[in-house]
Amino acid sequence: MTEMAWISSAISAARPQAMGALLRxxxxxxxxxxxxxxxxxxxxxxxPQNGPPRDPAAWLIFVGRNSGIDAVRKRAKQAPMPEEDQVSDLEDAESDIAERLDGAHYRDDILRLLFICCHPDLPATQQIAVALRIVSGLTVKQIARAFLVGESAMEQRITRAKARIADAGVPFETPGAVERSERLAAVAAMVYLVFNEGYST
Known part of the structure; x- marks a missing residue:
């Protein structure tokens, strides 16, 4: 496996954990x-310059969190975060996050992200499409192919779904047992489509 292929694979594998933690x-x-x-x-x-981190998910969470804080502060016209190379405790913080990734708190992040994307306020097709994009990181082209629709139509569908989640004030909490059962079919469909996409590529 080439270096770039390894990096791409590591990022894809870390995406659910990292996105779940950043959303929380x-x-x-x-x-x-x-x-x-x-x-x-x-x-x-x-x-490529410094070698792979011990835990790619922990690295992405830490760097992503700092980047997100920086973006929020810039939007609020506050002082930006320091540059990445000026953050002296990157390795220590990364290690701390890595030690906690195996805990239930972070495992719940992935489930929470899945069930938020599959919120019943969204049409079923939008639930699955936005989950495939946000959780699994499939491209719009890949998702459109799975649904047998055009890319522009799928892009609009995903954009509408994300806007609807934001406008509805969907709570970013793990749903209860009843709500989970209501969304389970959409989650299962998303998992099937991810498997199908991986099998066909």
Whole structure:
């Protein structure tokens, strides 16, 4: 496996944990997604030079969290966060996060993210589409192919779903047993489509 292929694979594997943790921290889908994307860009620059981190998910969470805070502060016209190379405790903080990733708190982040995306206020097709995009990181093209629709139509569907989640004030908490049972079919459908996409590529 080439270096870039390994990095891509590591980022894909870490995405659910990282996105779940960032969503819990920022409680906003767009902010969490932007923070994760920025962390990925930094990983593409940092990892080839400095070697892979001990725990890619912990690294992405830490860097993404700092990036998200920076973005929020800039929007609020406050002082920005220091540059990444000026953060002296990166390794220590990364280690601390890595030690906690195996705990129930972080495992719950992934389930919470899945069930938030599959909120019953959304049409079933939007639930699955936004979950595939946010949780699994499939491209719009891949999702459109799974639904047999055009890319532009799918892009609009995902955008509407994210806006609806934001406008509805969907609580970023793990739903109760009854709510989980109501959303389970959509979650199962998403898992099936991810498997199907992986099998076909």
């Amino acid at each position: 921290y920022f409680r906003d889908l767009d902010t969490a997604e932007e923070a994760f994307q920025d962390a990925c860009l930094r990983a593409l620059k940092n990892w």
